[in-house]
Amino acid sequence: MHDYRVIMDTPRKRTRRGVKLARWFAASSIVVASSVYFLFDAAPSSDADAPTLVAETPPVDDSVESRPSLTTHTLLLPGQATDIATPADNTETAVELPAAKVQIQTSAADLKIDLDTTLMDTVATTNNANVETSAVVSAAKAPPAEPEVPIRWHNHTIKNGESLAIILNKMGIGSSEIHHLVHADKATKRLTKIQPGESLRVLASDDGEIHKLLHDIDRLNSLEVTRTDDSFSTRKIKRDAELHTTHATAIIENSLFLSGQKAGLSDAVIMELAAIFGWDIDFALDIRSGDSFTVAYEERYLDGDKLGDGAIISAEFVNRGRSIKAVRYTDPTGDTGYYSPDGRSMRKAFLRTPVDFTRISSRFSLGRKHPILNRIRAHKGVDYAASHGTPVRATGDGKVVHRGRKGGYGKTIIVQHGGRYETLYAHLSNYSGKAHQGNRIKQGQIIGYVGQTGLATGPHLHYEFHVDGVHRNPLTVKLPEAQPISEKFKADFLSKTQALLAQLDLFRATIVAER
Template sequence: MEPIKKHYKNFLIGLFQQFPKGHLAAASTLAAGLCFVLAALPSGNAEATRQTRVPLELPVKSQATPPKFVRNTPLNQSHSGFTSTLGVSLRLRDLVNSTLNPIPLVLAASAAETSTTKEEPDWQEFTVKSGDSLSIIFQRAGLNDRDIYELFNQSAEAKELRRIVPGQTIAFQLNDSGKLQQLQYVKDRLNSLNFTRSDDGFISKKIERQPDIQIAFRQATINSSLFMAGKDAGMASNLIMELANIFAWDIDFALDIHRGDQFRVMYEERYLDGKKIGTGAILAAEFTNQGKTFQSVRYTNAEGASHYYTPNGESMRKEFLRMPVDFARISSHFNLNRKHPILHTIRAHKGTDYAAARGTPIKASGDGKVIFAGRKGGYGNTVILQHGQAYQTLYAHMHNFGKGVRVGTRVRQGQIIGYVGTTGLSTGPHLHYEFYVNGVVRNPMTVELPKARSIASAEKANFLAQTQPVVAQLEAFKGSSRLALASDDD
């Protein structure tokens, strides 16, 4: 023990020599007190100090800087300066205490080393495949039908799991007892549904992510078809279809499209985590057909309904579609003196035939009521719609009818009412379409179609405020594209 006491006495004497003379009395008193404590240490504790794993070098090293701070303290030291000095004294006292009582520190360090954090159970993720059922997927996760019943019984939102489709993912987390703790059902990139077990049963939480929206612009000149021109311009198939639907009331895309026709379209692209995940709505578009230019802009009213209008507020939508089948080919025109291809007699062809693949959807050309749905002689499977008091449309040679289509039901414009077939007197799959005005058959391709309601005068100011900047942006895109083409020619 003697070497240790000598070491501390020498250390303290060196420390006190750095104090101003005015403080020597206080320093001497402190040194005497510490020497008395060191002299009173029993030899048993000294042996314990030599055996402890707590290194004494760390506290001694921490004292190297504070004495310099104290030495530079002026004689008229403030209260804050005294506090700093007191801080040094406390650290010295902690050093003595660590020497006197080393064992508790060793125990504390041992407890910290042995503490561990309980790991969260692993997740199992499964991708829904063709032919999979919820029961099969639960079995892959080590669960059974009782777990499905428990989930469905405790959470009403679990019924959405009945509509799983291939490509979606379901992830499971089981607890220590092998029971379902959490389930994550990812419907698509933006929507998922989570279930978590609680004391009161399963709690559900819907998660809806919002994509970032960027504005894109495409333009093309048609050489063969709208679809091929759109593809060459880098447009998705659904975007091409939407473009055709916007102008479908003014342009017959099966008959009126000519080489040299042009289109320009401004639309939304959706991004998630920096990656493109799809396209949004068309904001504005322009189509030039045989030298005549049509413009359209999207407008959302106060009720949240969105429709397309001309820049001055006239509805692009007519009461009737010009074509009830998308991208079909006209195989036979309206002709009251046509020779029937099967009967070989002069028999009026009171409609237009659209050739298309069997199963192609047939759309209602306007809002109306089903007044006939069934077999009708040489027409085969036929649907007749009544549109108000003045108009009727007929759709013949269907392969089968649309879901829920029967006499008395009401349909909306664009709703699928059947599928192209070859029933009745037919040489191949096609749709035979007739149009009646006040009971008189008319040529579907040339009959003047009534327009839908345009923007009301009371709403015109809001319409212009919302759509004029969009139309201006479309014009800006057109201008920049012309400059780019001119520079390329140079």
């Protein structure tokens, strides 16, 4: 048994016949199986075209003792002849031929040829020069892939006057791709309303195709847009801030607002404190020097940086010696509100005042002399002096039953609250767009703005409160209570709020002791 290999893997020419063999197999798409078979199970050709193998042994050259005897195997292919010379002993020789690799195993009875070409892989086995062949031909290799278009990240912080189209155009993204992006779904439409200070990160190819877009709305909220085939998918990403509890205590000297700022509270916390106690305390009328408050509230942090203030957890307000406490509670259904320690809602059916941090310029009186008419005329409401354009809020849920001019009241809104109660807001400079006649409104919703239309000497709000059609003093009328906490949640409420109220007492005692 002789085992020889001929490997053709360089462009060097060793034999003219070897070159012919390589070129023939590189160009051919046939397979050999018992005769010549074509690729994809083609039928064999005639016997005259079948490859044959002729072996002949050349004379031995005795002058070179170390050279083994050679047997020349001639592979006869249709229209061609290729001679391969191999040693007669069991040694292995290698011949370099271009563009192909040939493996040859010989014996007296058979010859095996393995061919690897740039276009095919062929295995052929012969027996006594009668070609019996099994062959596998692989499909032509695909042409080299075109170079990929580079993709890269673009980072941008939105500036005043910039739009999404302007920003993406500067990144090399065309109008068609931008239109496709913003109309992908409702979430991507928000990209057309980007605001200064927000940021965009866009992964796009140099030919203007968007692969991914990240819109950082703020440090906690982001929108991720990813290309999926010929469309885009979106995902909202929300990070949770770390919540730290802090507290503050202040004694009021002039106003709640100034005292709160002096204690280090943000405007947002002061406004929330006023909203919690606004049903029980008229901050324009009831506040006195020496009143005090203690508040425990959350601060929001992310990666060690303070993002801002969170919700008030618990608070106490001492007004004219009367202590009023409130604690935040979320019931098992997810509803959140502020309650007294015994579970009564701090929220009443009506707010005491329709404007924030103003002063009373005229009280309810049945014998007041009118400043313009210069005669005695009952003043059936309360006047709140405020700057022109100050927001006016509905004091309770209800329905707008009048919006328009009303004699000396000027621009007026009247709200009906159920069957018994009605409130009136007069001398407005303008109306809110959501307070049209017939619209239902919520407590605290802005319905108009302070002005001096009608019979008014300066900007102020005239506010009236009617019970069963009778004018009542808004400052003293007993307001209906809101519903207390549900009995089925009472035990849960007490277990969760007692510790918060105890913490509030500890904060107050600590600060008092430090003073």
